[in-house]
Amino acid sequence: MSQALATDLQALLRELVAIPSVSGDEKAVADCVFELARSGGLDVQRLGHTVVARLVRGTGPRFLLFSHLDTVPVGEGWTRDPYRATWEHGRLYGRGANDAKAAAAAMLATLLAAAREPARWQGELVLALNAQEETDNAGMRALLAELGAPDGAVCGEPTGLEVVRAQAGLAILQASWSGRSCHAAHVARADHENALLVAAKELATLPNWLSPGAEHPLLGQSTIAPTVFEAGKRHNVVPDKATLKLDCRLAPPHTAQRARDVAARALPGAELTILSERLKPFETAADHPLVRAALVCTGKSEPRGSMTLSDMALLAGTPAVKCGPGETARSHTADEFVLASELEAGAAFYAKLVPAAFAALTTTPR
Numbered sequence: 525m526s527q528a529l530a531t532d533l534q535a536l537l538r539e540l541v542a543i544p545s546v547s548g549d550e551k552a553v554a555d556c557v558f559e560l561a562r563s564g565g566l567d568v569q570r571l572g573h574t575v576v577a578r579l580v581r582g583t584g585p586r587f588l589l590f591s592h593l594d595t596v597p598v599g600e601g602w603t604r605d606p607y608r609a610t611w612e613h614g615r616l617y618g619r620g621a622n623d624a625k626a627a628a629a630a631m632l633a634t635l636l637a638a639a640r641e642p643a644r645w646q647g648e649l650v651l652a653l654n655a656q657e658e659t660d661n662a663g664m665r666a667l668l669a670e671l672g673a674p675d676g677a678v679c680g681e682p683t684g685l686e687v688v689r690a691q692a693g694l695a696i697l698q699a700s701w702s703g704r705s706c707h708a709a710h711v712a713r714a715d716h717e718n719a720l721l722v723a724a725k726e727l728a729t730l731p732n733w734l735s736p737g738a739e740h741p742l743l744g745q746s747t748i749a750p751t752v753f754e755a756g757k758r759h760n761v762v763p764d765k766a767t768l769k770l771d772c773r774l775a776p777p778h779t780a781q782r783a784r785d786v787a788a789r790a791l792p793g794a795e796l797t798i799l800s801e802r803l804k805p806f807e808t809a810a811d812h813p814l815v816r817a818a819l820v821c822t823g824k825s826e827p828r829g830s831m832t833l834s835d836m837a838l839l840a841g842t843p844a845v846k847c848g849p850g851e852t853a854r855s856h857t858a859d860e861f862v863l864a865s866e867l868e869a870g871a872a873f874y875a876k877l878v879p880a881a882f883a884a885l886t887t888t889p890r
Contacts, residue, residue, distance in 0.1 A: 584647025627680025682850030742829025
């Protein structure tokens with residue numbers, strides 16, 4: 525990468541990080557990205573605060589680069605202004621620098637560069653920088669509703685440029701127990717059934733976590749963990765309802781329904797419902813040409829699995845990998861940062877991957 529291009533890339537990331545964009549409030553950063561993409565000659569549109577840019581070169585597959593513009597709130601413990609966005613000794617500190625504006629900047633730079641260069645591929649290259657990835661994935665849902673599923677994709681998240689082909693999903697279950705209420709002053713005389721105690725008898729038999737099945741070779745064991753218990757609202761009323769939420773981290777091929785069935789057997793007196801199964805487990809086959817192309821472009825020998833969630837969860841059935849600059853351990857932390865060397869390596873990877881991905885997808889039946 526030339527010194528001029530590296531300098532421009534660092535300036536681009538600094539500009540994005542300096543704009544606060546807590547999830548649900550991405551308008552200002554989306555405005556900035558929209559103008560950058562339009563001034564660079566890209567076909568660009570807005571879907572709410574998600575920015576979508578396209579570059580078409582003849583007829584061929586549609587390849588999607590996607591990351592997100594939103595961040596988690598700043599939180600406590602910072603020793604620097606989280607939006608000052610100053611490079612210090614090869615590090616850019618700021619909320620979102622690592623997760624995931626470094627990937628967003630590198631992807632945008634890749635598309636802008638591709639628009640200026642002779643085509644080395646045939647097809648449609650799409651960049652989506654999504655809103656609300658950190659909350660409800662509304663940006664990704666809007667993108668897929670507008671464009672449909674792509675033929676292949678790469679998700680820009682901080683993976684240390686490891687190629688992730690499998691990602692755990694998240695489901696949330698609720699177990700409910702019913703009883704009959706009464707005033708606490710009348711428990712010795714009134715007919716009642718304390719739902720808290722009904723639940724407690726079953727909960728006392730639960731292990732620390734349940735498993736819906738065998739381990740995944742990359743992601744390990746799927747788990748079902750009890751996390752939130754509620755019973756009663758007032759000290760003077762015997763509760764007639766108790767509820768338990770269970771957090772399910774699911775590796776392919778496990779589903780929310782499978783987790784529900786396992787939890788129901790462990791808690792036979794409870795009514796089990798699925799509260800959420802939006803973030804499904806995801807996996808692309810190890811021998812898929814897109815996975816192999818990504819490994820060649822990174823110089824890695826084997827793909828990895830990831831327990832962290834991303835918008836890739838909404839791409840079931842689409843060949844995709846997750847790969848980007850930065851390290852996942854820095855995400856959502858005080859004094860979040862990314863290295864200049866990581867940013868530059870990320871941009872170099874996406875530039876290599878685009879033609880390699882089109883070649884891989886062109887030879888893969890659709």
